[in-house]
Amino acid sequence: MRERHAPPPPAAGKELIAAELAAARARSLAYTDMEDDLLVRQHSPLMSPLVWDLAHVGNYEELWVLRAAGGITPLRPEIDDIYDAFKHPRKDRPSLPLLGPAEARRYISGVRGRVLDVLDAVDLDDPDPLRAGGFVFGLVVQHEHQHDETMLATLQLSGEPGLIQDGELPAGCAQDAGETRSGQDEVFVPPGPFVMGTDALPWAYDNERPSHLMDLPAYWIDRWPVSNGDYLAFIADGGYDDPRWWRPEGWEWVRQKGIHAPLFWTRGGAEGGAGRRTGSHAVHTGNGGRHAAGGDGWWRRRFGRMEPVPLDEPVQHVSWYEADAYARWAGKRLPTEAEWEKACGGRRFPWGDADPRPDQANLGHRAARPAPVGAYPAGAGPYGAEQMIGDVWEWTSSWFQPYPGFRSFPYPEYSEVFFGETYRVLRGGSWATHSAAIRTTFRNWDYPIRRQIFAGFRCARVAG
Known part of the structure; x- marks a missing residue:
């Protein structure tokens, strides 16, 4: 049976867009509400100073909403080079003439006021691809949430206590180290075609497009992400210590x-x-x-x-190499990204196209950690896989490559320059990912050695 994506949700209206912009900005300000010394310090050469991220999200808004979509004269063209992520590696950014914390806050506030003016005036039915369906606003909302997650990774690397709020999460399936959980630990995905990617979701990125038919053989995939107890x-x-399991x-x-x-x-x-x-x-x-x-x-x-270490939580902060080695040790393998996406059933989310409910997924920094394995049965996909969205990004075996018919939009540096056999694909989002910045078609990617990201994995194997 061929699976197809359900009709897209209604295009975002201006009130919803304004609310999403506000939600992203509230997170950015919350994660930078601390002493200036912590904002300007580089806590790891893997990451930028937090104050760089703060000003960068405003500069990105200025470039795309104010200049590209709104036709407004540049406000601060002299800082474009400083906040161009492709010109300066993270390790070098502390040496740049960055805006200080107070100036960065004033700058992004001034940009945001003008962004809301553009939103008031824009026609969301304009056929221009930047304006149609509010794409440019979705671009900056998702971009800011992605930097908010990056800020959380920076704060984890800092080792500074008391900066990040925690919260309560539902219980899961209790497990001791090395024990098998009760019930079926794998779910079966039958053979057949499915539609991968999307042409319908208005805020989807270029690397998620175009949708295309994939025909996969039958396979088994883990019901849950691999837990700390498993690991x-x-x-x-x-x-x-055993080279048999490692590439x-x-x-x-x-x-x-x-x-x-x-x-x-x-x-x-x-x-x-x-x-x-x-x-x-x-x-x-x-x-x-x-x-x-x-x-x-x-x-x-x-x-x-x-x-x-909590045994029940999905393991996180593991590299692709570690995930791949574990899968080999377990007699399995990492799923391809096509297998991962098919297990979600061809929907915006595994449970359907409605926005996530609190009982379906751990998203948006509800707590500063993954939820226990088995905590979200209401968020299961059609084949029974759970916690596909939220908790931990999941490494797949796939390289980050373009889909057939790929077209770069709105700029090649978002996706195109990263294609090849350098970066591995991650799927599903983490506890730190906002619901506006994730869906079953969303593709993340990183070097296979990266561990500071909130990444875990689940395993798969061929049926039969």
Whole structure:
């Protein structure tokens, strides 16, 4: 049976666009509401100073909404080069003449006021592709939310406690390290064609287009993302010390870097006293998830605080190489991005085309961590796969390549310059991803060594 995307949701009206713009800006301001020293400091060479991200989102709005769509004379053309992400690697950005925190806030506020003026005047039925359906506003909304998630990754790398708000999450399926959960751990996806990508969703990016028919053989895919408990079994079995599970370049990388666990994990909680430990024995969290015991167990640093590794949560902060090695160890493999997308059933979200409800997905920084595995049965796709959206970005086996008939829009640097066999595709979003910036067709990509992103994975295998 051929699967097709359902009709698109109604095009966003101006009130909804204004609300989405406001929601994105509220996050940016919240994540930069701290002492100036923390904003201008580079917490890791992998990331920009937070103040660069703050001014960059305003400059991006000025370029695309005010100048490209609104025809407005440039406000600050002299800073375009500073905030061009393609001209300056992150490690070099602290040396640029960046706007200070107060000036950056004034600048982005002035840009936003003019953006709302353009929104008031624009015709959303204009056939111009930037204006049609409010695409240019969707472009900047999603861009700002993506930088908000980047800011969260920066703040995690900073190790500074007390900057990020946490929250409550539903309980999941309790599990001890190495145990199998009750119920079916895999779901079956039958053979046949499905429509991959989209032509219908008005805010979809160029790399999600055009939709095209894919015909896949039958396969099994994990019902849930791989959990910390699952991953601890790999570590305990010597997974980081056995070259059988690693691609040659991955094995060289873990040996060279001395990697033996996900990023931010440490055995026994020994990290020079950073943060505060929550106890020396197995504990229960507020959401019902269980933790690995302290002492000889594994701990993690999460936004500046030390805590035992929760067994029930999807593992995060793992590279593609680590995900691939685990899958081999488990006798499986990573799914292709086509397999991942088909398991969602050809819908905007796995459950359908309606916006996410709180019982369907962990999105938008509801809490500063993934929800326990099994926490969102109401968000399952048609084949039974759960937590496909939210919690952790999921590595796939696919390289980031264009779809047949790809056309770059609105600029080649968004997607086209990254195509090839350098970046691996991630799908599904994380707990830090806003619902306005994710859908089943959305394609993220990164280097296979990247671990600071909120990434995990699930496994697949051929049926039969």
